[in-house]
Amino acid sequence: xxxxxxxxxxxxxxxxxxxxxxxxxIGLVVAVFVLVQALAVGLEKSASNTGDPRNIMIVRKGSTAxxxxxxxxxxxxxxxxxxxxxxxxxxxPLVSADVVTLISxxxxxxxxxxxxxxxxxxxxxxxxRPQVKLVSGRWFAPxxxxxxxxxKLARRFTGFHVGDTFRTAGNTLTVVGExxxxxxxxxxxxxxxxxxxxxxxDRQNYSSLLVRAAxxxxxxxxxxxxxxxxRLPLLAEPEVKYYGDQTATALPIKILxxxxxxxxxxxxxxxxxxxxxxxxxSRTREIGTLRVLGFRRRTILxxxxxxxxxxxxxxxxLGCLLALPLHGVSTGTMxxxxxxxxxxxxxxxxWLAAKxxxxxxxxxxxxxxxxxxxxxxxxxxxxLKSV
Amino acid sequence: MTIPTFILKNALRNKRRALxxxxxxxxxxxxxxxxxxxxxELTIPPQSAGAELRVAVRNxxxxxxxxxARQRGIIEKIPGVEAVTPFTWFGGKYKNEGGMSFAQFAMxxxxxxxxxxxxxxxxxxxxxxxxxxxxxxxxKITADKYHLKVGDHITLDSTxxxxxxxxxxxxxxxxxxxxRNMLFRQDYLDESxxxxxxxxxxxxxxxxxxxxxxxxxxxNAAFQNSAAEVRAESERNFQxxxxxxxxNIKTLIASISTVVVFTLVLVTASTMSMAVRERFxxLAILKALGFRRREMFxxxLAESFGLAVTGAxxxxxxxxxxxxxxxxGKLTAGIFVSFEVTPRIMGFAALVAAVLxxxxxxxxxxxxxxxxxxxxxxxxx
Numbered sequence: 001x002x003x004x005x006x007x008x009x010x011x012x013x014x015x016x017x018x019x020x021x022x023x024x025x026i027g028l029v030v031a032v033f034v035l036v037q038a039l040a041v042g043l044e045k046s047a048s049n050t051g052d053p054r055n056i057m058i059v060r061k062g063s064t065a066x067x068x069x070x071x072x073x074x075x076x077x078x079x080x081x082x083x084x085x086x087x088x089x090x091x092x093p094l095v096s097a098d099v100v101t102l103i104s105x106x107x108x109x110x111x112x113x114x115x116x117x118x119x120x121x122x123x124x125x126x127x128x129r130p131q132v133k134l135v136s137g138r139w140f141a142p143x144x145x146x147x148x149x150x151x152k153l154a155r156r157f158t159g160f161h162v163g164d165t166f167r168t169a170g171n172t173l174t175v176v177g178e179x180x181x182x183x184x185x186x187x188x189x190x191x192x193x194x195x196x197x198x199x200x201x202d203r204q205n206y207s208s209l210l211v212r213a214a215x216x217x218x219x220x221x222x223x224x225x226x227x228x229x230x231r232l233p234l235l236a237e238p239e240v241k242y243y244g245d246q247t248a249t250a251l252p253i254k255i256l257x258x259x260x261x262x263x264x265x266x267x268x269x270x271x272x273x274x275x276x277x278x279x280x281x282s283r284t285r286e287i288g289t290l291r292v293l294g295f296r297r298r299t300i301l302x303x304x305x306x307x308x309x310x311x312x313x314x315x316x317x318l319g320c321l322l323a324l325p326l327h328g329v330s331t332g333t334m335x336x337x338x339x340x341x342x343x344x345x346x347x348x349x350x351w352l353a354a355k356x357x358x359x360x361x362x363x364x365x366x367x368x369x370x371x372x373x374x375x376x377x378x379x380x381x382x383x384l385k386s387v
Numbered sequence: 388m389t390i391p392t393f394i395l396k397n398a399l400r401n402k403r404r405a406l407x408x409x410x411x412x413x414x415x416x417x418x419x420x421x422x423x424x425x426x427x428e429l430t431i432p433p434q435s436a437g438a439e440l441r442v443a444v445r446n447x448x449x450x451x452x453x454x455x456a457r458q459r460g461i462i463e464k465i466p467g468v469e470a471v472t473p474f475t476w477f478g479g480k481y482k483n484e485g486g487m488s489f490a491q492f493a494m495x496x497x498x499x500x501x502x503x504x505x506x507x508x509x510x511x512x513x514x515x516x517x518x519x520x521x522x523x524x525x526x527k528i529t530a531d532k533y534h535l536k537v538g539d540h541i542t543l544d545s546t547x548x549x550x551x552x553x554x555x556x557x558x559x560x561x562x563x564x565x566x567r568n569m570l571f572r573q574d575y576l577d578e579s580x581x582x583x584x585x586x587x588x589x590x591x592x593x594x595x596x597x598x599x600x601x602x603x604x605x606x607n608a609a610f611q612n613s614a615a616e617v618r619a620e621s622e623r624n625f626q627x628x629x630x631x632x633x634x635n636i637k638t639l640i641a642s643i644s645t646v647v648v649f650t651l652v653l654v655t656a657s658t659m660s661m662a663v664r665e666r667f668x669x670l671a672i673l674k675a676l677g678f679r680r681r682e683m684f685x686x687x688l689a690e691s692f693g694l695a696v697t698g699a700x701x702x703x704x705x706x707x708x709x710x711x712x713x714x715x716g717k718l719t720a721g722i723f724v725s726f727e728v729t730p731r732i733m734g735f736a737a738l739v740a741a742v743l744x745x746x747x748x749x750x751x752x753x754x755x756x757x758x759x760x761x762x763x764x765x766x767x768x
Contacts, residue, residue: 017660020657021653021654021656021657022654022657024650024653025650025653025654025657028646028649028650028653029650031646032643032646032647036639036643039639060549061549062544062545062546062549062550063546063547064478064546065546067451068451068478068546068547101448101449101451101452102448102449102450102451102452103448103449104447104448104449104450104618107631111631112627112628112630112631112632113628113631113632114631114632114634115449115450115451115632156634168447168448169447169448169616170612170614170616201448201452202614233549252722255719255722256640259421260418260643263414263417263418263421264418264647264650266414267411267414267415267418267650267651267654270407270408270410270411270414271407271411271654271657271658273407274404274407274408274411274654274658274661275657275661277403277404277407278404278661278665281665282665331634331635331639332634332635333633333634333635333636334632334633334634339450339451341632341634
């Protein structure tokens with residue numbers, strides 16, 4: 001017969017003073033684990049939120065970032081009027097030739113500067129990226145030295161709010177609008193008119209082309225046509241795949257997360273063991289009584305393991321709760337791909353919270369295993385005699 | 388029985404618990420040291436010899452915008468400048484590896500010794516680098532990693548320029564804080580991409596430390612209001628610029644360290660309370676025998692302090708040995724090349740341990756102080 005679960009549960013509650021520190025300890029470990037993983041998830045989410053399945057991204061073969069890619073005007077003209085490219089209501093092809101460059105801007109906290117991506121694009125380019133929505137001010141006017149800045153980026157740098165001006169490349173630019181990129185990679189960008197960008201930064205070529213395929217089959221044809229055309233040393237990929245490959249920045253964060261999880265879980269196992277040994281020690285007589293009542297060794301063993309797991313699960317739940325307030329908080333670091341500031345959010349997904357709970361329960365089970373074995377092996381008579 | 392043996396016996400009477408407590412303190416302090424070293428490596432990069440005489444000049448817009456090659460003549464004429472070399476990022480990928488595993492820069496072969504003198508190489512290497520257009524010199528770490536030696540050819544696919552280039556290794560250098568970079572000739576790059584007339588950035592060597600500030604000022608002023616305005620700064624400031632780009636990572640690591648310390652205090656304090664609660668009756672007997680409160684406090688303090696310090700010695704010592712004698716490049720997948728556990732960090736971790744030992748003794752001591760002898764003697768467990 002198994003011990004009733006309420007027995008374990010009430011045991012955890014009755015000894016709350018002794019168990020509280022362990023629960024809190026495990027909770028903090030789980031909170032750190034969940035938060036660091038939430039950063040990696042946020043980075044990956046921002047990449048996966050970016051592409052539209054109908055769009056094809058075209059960059060120079062061999063380049064790893066739009067800012068180091070070049071597409072010449074001739075190449076743009078060759079591709080522009082292909083039949084496979086969708087057209088808008090006026091019959092114009094949905095092709096956006098973008099210029100992406102980096103500018104160094106002072107941070108708003110006064111701690112130095114960082115590179116920011118500036119994308120020069122046309123109204124077609126904006127139509128191809130419908131997830132980007134204006135939240136204040138207005139869009140930049142073509143032919144003017146005006147920019148719109150991502151709202152999240154505006155908070156991190158000086159001179160990026162509506163009405164502000166900043167100097168770059170010997171010119172003054174005015175911020176006329178702020179936009180929200182719906183947690184996509186565009187949240188890390190400054191947008192302005194394509195031709196203005198080219199003249200301001202003295203760029204003859206475009207950086208990339210974004211085209212809307214007329215249908216999925218046409219998309220495949222565009223990719224193979226570029227692959228086979230010797231005049232075009234370019235690489236075409238679905239936009240979704242292009243951004244999906246841009247998550248290398250998440251790797252060091254994941255390494256950090258795994259290292260922390262390993263080291264902290266070892267510490268947490270020791271703490272859980274200490275608590276459970278103390279719990280077994282102070283309940284020696286109780287365990288003897290249970291044995292006399294007819295509960296078997298393996299029942300006692302299972303009982304203590306369940307108790308450890310329960311203790312850890314409470315800690316795990318607490319850890320997830322502690323981490324939760326940071327969900328959706330935006331943060332930023334340098335992307336190793338684009339060499340510029342990338343803004344992303346802590347994202348605590350249900351799966352991540354579940355992973356945190358599993359992590360906690362595993363710590364609890366490992367920590368209670370040895371004490372439970374000890375409890376189950378107590379000789380009945382000596383256990384009953386102990387004070 | 389003397390007082391010290393009494394304390395030692397008490398600390399070790401539950402050997403399992405003592406071991407577990409020491410281990411958890413050791414693991415936590417190991418973690419704390421690791422995080423502090425990582426934070427230091429990220430925020431205070433290693434300084435190379437000769438850095439105080441070097442100036443980095445980049446495009447004012449950002450590091451990724453090129454500079455016109457014609458600027459060289461103007462910079463060379465500035466008083467106090469000893470040598471000028473272009474320094475152009477090639478962004479080459481080696482052997483279809485997923486990412487870039489080492490950096491490559493194009494520069495002037497004859498300026499290597501004057502500008503980056505701390506990179507030590509045999510004379511033969513310098514001569515070959517000067518004589519052969521496709522020559523390159525390679526840092527020792529990279530050469531060892533790929534088992535490359537002088538005379539080998541390597542081909543790199545550039546992520547910045549179209550196509551790929553093949554180089555012949557002229558020499559292998561060592562002696563810089565990060566012996567991973569590959570240096571090759573700017574004229575070879577220019578030739579292969581059709582003489583575009585641009586370079587990535589300039590590196591300058593000034594004649595003396597007194598020339599630093601005037602040279603920086605003069606370089607910045609020389610290109611004011613030109614098509615390519617520049618930002619000249621000392622090597623130190625240039626490095627700090629990179630650190631600023633890392634953004635919130637620093638805050639993240641600092642907050643994790645705080646949580647680790649807090650968890651540590653919590654768990655250790657709870658262990659101490661357990662140890663004291665277990666022997667309430669004994670402590671009551673000691674009280675009845677006439678021991679005073681401060682003596683009881685001293686017993687508990689000595690025990691908790693001893694546990695914390697033993698754990699600290701293991702954790703800090705372990706971290707020191709691992710990071711001093713281990714291969715840090717391999718351990719961190721190439722993110723860090725040096726991972727120096729400084730005396731300052733060890734001192735900080737030891738201080739945390741000492742405070743921990745004291746704080747953990749406070750709560751149990753208070754409950755012992757408050758307990759009445761009669762109730763204490765009645766306690767069963």
